[in-house]
Amino acid sequence: MSSISASHPVLIAGAGLGGLCLAQALKKHSIPFKIFERDFKQDFRAQGFRLRISEDGITALQYALSPEIWNLFEKTSAEILGLGHLGRLDALTAEPLPAGGPPPGARGGLQPFTVDRTTMREVLLTKLEDETQFGKYVTHFESNETGVTVHFADGTSESGALLVGADGVKSTVRKQLLPDYPFLDSGSRIIYGKTPLTHQVEAELSDNLLGGMCLLKEDEANGVPKTMLLEAMRFPKASSTIEHINLPTDYIYWVLLVRRDDLSIPDAELLSLSNEQSSDLALSLTEKWHPSIKPAVIHQDRSQTATLRVHSVDPAIPDWQASTNVTLIGDSIHAMPPTGGMGVNTALRDASDLARRLVDAHHCEKSLDGLVAEYEQNLRLFARKPLATSWMAGSKAFGLQPVEQCERLSF
Incomplete structure (x- = not known):
């Protein structure tokens, strides 16, 4: 396998947080790379809401980012509110339930950051304009002894030393590399929502x-059992423009979780609901909730609500035969339930670990032979723990069914 060079760069499929973290680390260490994003522009679609960046994610970002971009990340983070506890209320009475443990993502020795996902993506795209191409959907790749060639839906192709699939759960890179990889349907469905935190809502x-x-x-005694996790997102610096980034106005992030079997809507219809239809479903499911709770859903931004399946890879993460010049990071290889707050942190950790290995190989002028296998073995050893923790947290707080009862998915 050839070494990385300007004519044989690292090819990154996907401009999500993991792919961009990897790109920032490579740029910081002067390693040639190119990013290919399937969306036609940066803000082509909503990029999600609240994320908690905890110890593994922080350590990864500190390695990957230049001091300037790390400072931008800190400045654009949200205010930390009550991170040390998880309040619990009966949705019908607004009465406290027995106290739970620390909230997802609250563990670890470093003070976590709370961020808006879209804002964080803007931060990680900073100064990557020259290396990023939008509207580039990967259809397939071809590997050979000198590297890898990636083919796109527009008929073009690019060649490089290494292809990194950072293209999410439905990764076309993984689909070709590991066609039988075990993704699971948890049996739960979630509705994500965002509610502007206006004076009326606060009152x-x-x-x-x-x-x-x-x-x-x-x-269950009151009909369809359901759970909602929510958190206020406040941005102290939102009134001022921070370089090229406009911070969002304050909002409440919420996610409503329901078991698939408790809904009368067929799955094919449920998972294709529009934003407006998802909004209506959330209103219907919370219709009987207490008047002091319902405003979080009543005043939602109806253009931002979405219904999704809670899926995951098998927490055991089976071994596979490593390629010499194609690998994966983040959700493309270890998607996990959001109930542990660990998915993004594990993806960032993947990115920094792979970057460290590439930096060492490039600066020591070593071949990349064996690098992918070593990285993937380390990935499996690390990711099994957050996967197991996410399932355990999901079972305890949200009623996720046991892994053994989950249906196999084919993406």
Whole structure:
């Protein structure tokens, strides 16, 4: 396998957070790379809401980012509210439930950051304009002894020393590389939502929902059992423009989780709901909730609501035969339930670990032979723990069914 060079760069499929973290680390260490993103422009679609960046993610970003971009990341983070506890309320009465443990993502020795995903993506795209191409959907790749060639839907192709699939759960890179990889359907469905934190909303909402992360529960005795996790997102510097980034206005991030079997809507229809239809479903499911809680859903931004499947790879993460010049990071290889708050941190950790190995090989003028296998073995050893923790947290707080009962998915 050839070494990385300007004519044989690292090829990154996907401009999500993991792919961009890898790109920033390569740029910081003067290693040639190119990014190919399937979306036609940076803001082509909504990029999600609140994320918690904890110890593994922080360590990865500190390695990957230049001091200038790390400073930008810090400045654009949200205010930390009540991170040390997880409030729990009965959704019908607004009465406290027995206290839970620390919220997802709260563990670790470093103070976590709370970020808006779209904002963080803007930060990680900073100064990568020359290396990023949008509207480039990977259809397939071809490997040979000198590297890899990637082919795109527009008929073009690019060649490089290494292809990194950072293209998410439905990764076309993984689909070709590991066609039988075990993705699972957890049996749960989630509705993501965002509610602008206006003066009206603050006045109508229970104070318990404004001081940090809160879990709302409606048990089976009252119909469809459901759980909502929500958290206020406040940006102290939102009134000022931070370089090229406009911070969002304050909002409440929420996610409503329901078991698939408790919904009367067929799965094919449920997973194709529009933003407006997802909004209506959330309103219907929370119709009987307490008046001090319902405003979080009533005043939602209807253009931002989405219904998704909770899926995951098998927490055991089986071994596979490594390629010499194609590998994967993040959700493309170890998607996990969001219930542990660990998916993004594990993806960032992947990116920094792979970058360290590439930096060492490039600067020591070593071949990349064996690098992918070593990286992937380390990835499996690390990712099994956050996967198991995510399933355990999901089972305890949200009623995720056991892994053994989950259906196999084919992406």
